[in-house]
Amino acid sequence: xxxxxxxxxxxxFRHERDDDVKAVYPDGIHNVIAGFLxxxxxxxxxxxxxxxxxxxxxxxxxxxxxxxxxxxxxHHDEVDDEIVERVQHRVINGMGLxxxxxxxxxxxxxxxxxxxxxxxxxEASERERVWVLEPGHPIARGLGSYFEVPESEMYxxxxxxxxxxxxxxxxxxxxxxxxxxxCCYRRSLGRIFYFSPGHETFPIYFQDEVQTVIKNAVQWAAxxxxxxxxxxxxxxxxxxxxxxxxxxxxxx
Ligand code: ZN
Numbered sequence: 001x002x003x004x005x006x007x008x009x010x011x012x013f014r015h016e017r018d019d020d021v022k023a024v025y026p027d028g029i030h031n032v033i034a035g036f037l038x039x040x041x042x043x044x045x046x047x048x049x050x051x052x053x054x055x056x057x058x059x060x061x062x063x064x065x066x067x068x069x070x071x072x073x074x075h076h077d078e079v080d081d082e083i084v085e086r087v088q089h090r091v092i093n094g095m096g097l098x099x100x101x102x103x104x105x106x107x108x109x110x111x112x113x114x115x116x117x118x119x120x121x122x123e124a125s126e127r128e129r130v131w132v133l134e135p136g137h138p139i140a141r142g143l144g145s146y147f148e149v150p151e152s153e154m155y156x157x158x159x160x161x162x163x164x165x166x167x168x169x170x171x172x173x174x175x176x177x178x179x180x181x182x183c184c185y186r187r188s189l190g191r192i193f194y195f196s197p198g199h200e201t202f203p204i205y206f207q208d209e210v211q212t213v214i215k216n217a218v219q220w221a222a223x224x225x226x227x228x229x230x231x232x233x234x235x236x237x238x239x240x241x242x243x244x245x246x247x248x249x250x251x252x
Contacts, residue, residue, distance in 0.1 A: 004044045005222045008065040009034040010056065012072040013049040015200045024203050029071050033100075036211045037069075037218060050075060057083050067096035067221045069214070070103045071198065077107075084108050091190035093228070096221025098214065101198030104159070109194065112187050113161055119179070120156040126174040128152035128197060130181055130209075134168050139182065139193065139216045147209035153199035155179045161194070169213075171196065182213070184220075189228070191221040 011030035015021040025032060034045040048056025050072070062068075068087065072079070084107045091097050091112065099109045104117045128149040132140045156177030162185075169182030181196040195213055197204050204210055237243060 004042050005218060006064055006066045007034070007037055007043060007045045007069065007218055008048055008057070008061060008067075009037070009045055009069045010048045010071065011050075012075050013051065014075055015073060021200045024201060025205075029198075029200065029205060032205045033069060033071070033214065036205075037215060040215060043215075043218065050078060055079060055083050057087065059086065062086060062090050062095070065090070065095055066223055067098065067218050069098040069100060069218075070106055070108065071100045072106045073102040073200070076105055079107050081107070084111060088112065091192065092188040094189035094223040094226065096218070096223065097190060097192045098217050098221060099192065099194045100214075101196055101200075104155075104161075104194065104196070109192075112185070112192060115162055116160040119159040120154075120177070122154040122156070122175060122177075123199075124154065124175065125151040125202075126154050128154070128174075128181075129172045130169050130197065131172065132168070133170055134166060137166065137168050137184075138220045139168050139184070139213060141216050142212050143209060149197050149202075149204055149207065149210070151202045152197060152204065153202075155181070155196050164194075169195075189223070189226050193217045193221055 009030045011028055013028050013030060016025050016028045030047040034047050037043055038045040087108050088111055103109055110117045129146050131146045132143050134140055154173045154175055154177050156179050159180055164183035165186055166184040167180055168184060171179045171181040179196060183194045185192040197210055
């Protein structure tokens with residue numbers, strides 16, 4: 001068994017049938033993401049897509065996934081609830097989850113957040129400036145005080161998410177909007193990162209800084225090796241060391 005971080009890159013893979021998206025991502029967004037992640041030593045990647053049996057997320061695949069990345073947009077409802085449940089179970093037990101761009105409305109992200117996760121948006125090819133709020137955070141490693149995406153879809157506040165455990169990036173857009181674009185959460189043993197840049201008609205996943213963020217996020221979200229204690233809840237009180245039954249008679 002290797003010590004590599006095993007990443008499964010999930011993509012809806014429907015947009016890429018359209019010419020304007022195919023022109024940017026001829027092999028699909030998932031293959032670009034898996035490509036740059038897999039260039040790193042100690043990272044193994046595989047891909048999975050909506051139209052595969054069980055959406056490519058069989059028990060066997062998920063049991064052998066340390067970090068799952070998720071890109072979906074128009075077909076969130078087609079993701080089977082049983083698979084969503086399966087992914088949630090794995091996150092709670094330590095698998096990392098990185099939700100990208102319009103995955104803010106995916107069933108798995110909304111379930112893990114417990115909120116609507118809606119936002120405001122505008123497709124106007126605006127410049128996005130991604131400000132680094134936590135330069136010491138592992139996800140911001142290698143970045144300056146900000147970086148720019150030359151053409152982006154505007155995602156704006158209010159973004160209906162619970163307050164992030166750590167807010168790493170806030171974006172400013174040419175049109176004046178701002179957005180919490182890099183948010184960290186913990187759910188039980190699992191780590192979750194939401195990162196918003198990544199609209200399908202712009203070559204955003206080819207950009208160095210964006211690749212750096214996602215690479216860093218994989219390292220951050222990888223399981224720490226923590227596990228639930230096996231015993232605990234079912235121990236009879238009498239078995240606790242030093243336990244003495246209360247003497248009710250004496251109190252009367
Ligand atoms: Zn988009």
